[in-house]
Amino acid sequence: MLHLRDKQISLIILVCFGFFLFFYGTDGFTAFTAEKARTNKLLEEKPRLPEVTLEDSMGRKYGFEAFSDKYIFMTFFYTGCTTVCPQLERNVAKVYEQIPENHLGEDIVFLSVSFDPKKDVPEVLKRYGSHFGSDEETWRLARVPKEGELKQLLDEFGVIAIPIGDGDFQHNVAFYLVDRKGFLIDVMDYNDIGGAVERVMEVLDRTKEG
Amino acid sequence: MKRFIYGLLLFAFLAMPPIVSFLESHMLLHMHVQMPLLAFAGMLWTPFLQAKFPRFFSRWNEDGVPGIVLVSLVVTYWILPRAMDEAIQFSSVEVFKFISWPFFVGVAMKDSWKKLKGRQRLFSTLYFSFIYGVMGFVYIFAEEQLCNNYLIVEQRLLGWSFLAISLGAAFYRLHNEALKKRDAAAGRKTKFGS
Numbered sequence: 001m002l003h004l005r006d007k008q009i010s011l012i013i014l015v016c017f018g019f020f021l022f023f024y025g026t027d028g029f030t031a032f033t034a035e036k037a038r039t040n041k042l043l044e045e046k047p048r049l050p051e052v053t054l055e056d057s058m059g060r061k062y063g064f065e066a067f068s069d070k071y072i073f074m075t076f077f078y079t080g081c082t083t084v085c086p087q088l089e090r091n092v093a094k095v096y097e098q099i100p101e102n103h104l105g106e107d108i109v110f111l112s113v114s115f116d117p118k119k120d121v122p123e124v125l126k127r128y129g130s131h132f133g134s135d136e137e138t139w140r141l142a143r144v145p146k147e148g149e150l151k152q153l154l155d156e157f158g159v160i161a162i163p164i165g166d167g168d169f170q171h172n173v174a175f176y177l178v179d180r181k182g183f184l185i186d187v188m189d190y191n192d193i194g195g196a197v198e199r200v201m202e203v204l205d206r207t208k209e210g
Numbered sequence: 211m212k213r214f215i216y217g218l219l220l221f222a223f224l225a226m227p228p229i230v231s232f233l234e235s236h237m238l239l240h241m242h243v244q245m246p247l248l249a250f251a252g253m254l255w256t257p258f259l260q261a262k263f264p265r266f267f268s269r270w271n272e273d274g275v276p277g278i279v280l281v282s283l284v285v286t287y288w289i290l291p292r293a294m295d296e297a298i299q300f301s302s303v304e305v306f307k308f309i310s311w312p313f314f315v316g317v318a319m320k321d322s323w324k325k326l327k328g329r330q331r332l333f334s335t336l337y338f339s340f341i342y343g344v345m346g347f348v349y350i351f352a353e354e355q356l357c358n359n360y361l362i363v364e365q366r367l368l369g370w371s372f373l374a375i376s377l378g379a380a381f382y383r384l385h386n387e388a389l390k391k392r393d394a395a396a397g398r399k400t401k402f403g404s
Contacts, residue, residue, distance in 0.1 A: 006269050007270070007273065007275070007276060009270075010276040011275070011276050014276055014279050014280050015279075017280075021287050022287060025287055025290065025292065025293060026292065032290055032291065033290075033356050034296060035355070035358055038358070160358045162361070164361060170355065172358065
């Protein structure tokens with residue numbers, strides 16, 4: 001009956017192999033898509049904002065150090081987008097409106113970064129921002145003019161934007177929360193406005209106490 | 211030997227960088243052309259490997275069950291949306307794809323299928339139909355982008371193709387089983403042996 005036992009051994013080996021394949025392939029059964037894996041990894045790694053030069057809707061140029069000691073509520077978009085970006089920025093506006101004014105610009109800055117620097121020049125950003133109620137100070141819209149720097153920022157934060165022709169992009173969408181030292185601390189569902197407000201208030205309150 | 215060489219040529223062709231990037235540029239080609247062709251290359255190698263290592267196959271895959279279990283595991287892994295993304299992103303996963311499809315799917319399938327009993331074949335086909343069907347629905351109806359490297363349009367297309375293959379395979383197998391039963395009842399030997 002040696003043959004029977006060999007057959008069983010190979011089955012046992014295979015079951016173990018299968019378990020490890022799925023275990024490692026899905027980070028311990030937690031991430032079945034690369035996007036989920038990306039978010040999990042981001043939260044684990046807490047990447048830091050790279051050094052880039054932003055150009056905002058007023059044409060001012062500065063780096064992220066302009067927001068040092070402030071939390072940043074970030075999103076990535078492009079103005080040519082007709083589908084999800086307007087929805088995203090409308091939702092940013094809803095979060096923005098619910099944050100008490102004394103915090104705005106003091107403890108937290110809202111920043112929407114365009115990944116289409118060719119089209120989204122300051123005038124375009126200005127017009128776009130005004131639709132959503134950006135005051136260009138506590139909620140700024142900006143582009144990263146240098147391609148290399150933009151790519152670095154997107155890579156660091158795991159933002160994927162695939163050009164699909166006609167000036168459109170397919171891209172992933174989320175709210176990003178960066179702490180006062182420039183580290184990413186949360187990636188949030190852009191449709192969960194209540195959850196985002198709660199999370200932001202939680203970190204702001206903690207700051208006040210500490 | 212001839213078949214073995216054809217298999218090598220096919221494998222070498224599929225491993226050429228321009229062919230790799232072309233077949234991976236579309237989700238459908240990646241899942242339903244590149245991966246099955248890699249398995250096919252493995253099938254072409256099988257007679258040679260069986261002749262070279264007869265004891266290995268008869269010993270460890272005596273009745274074909276371990277082989278088909280291996281095929282099921284590996285195929286199930288590869289239909290996860292993440293696997294396809296990672297094959298593009300990480301070269302280690304890409305290498306695993308080029309090993310697992312020819313050997314763990316192609317060779318294992320070819321060596322197992324003839325050894326399996328009719329009922330086991332039916333069960334295996336229904337399992338593949340089932341997971342392909344599930345993935346079909348997932349890819350068709352998912353609102354969000356499941357693979358970061360592919361567009362939602364392609365995702366839908368892949369979903370429909372999964373569904374088509376799922377239904378096709380299930381009907382084919384059931385039809386074959388029905389024919390076999392009918393022929394057995396008529397006392398004839400069926401030519402639909404496999």
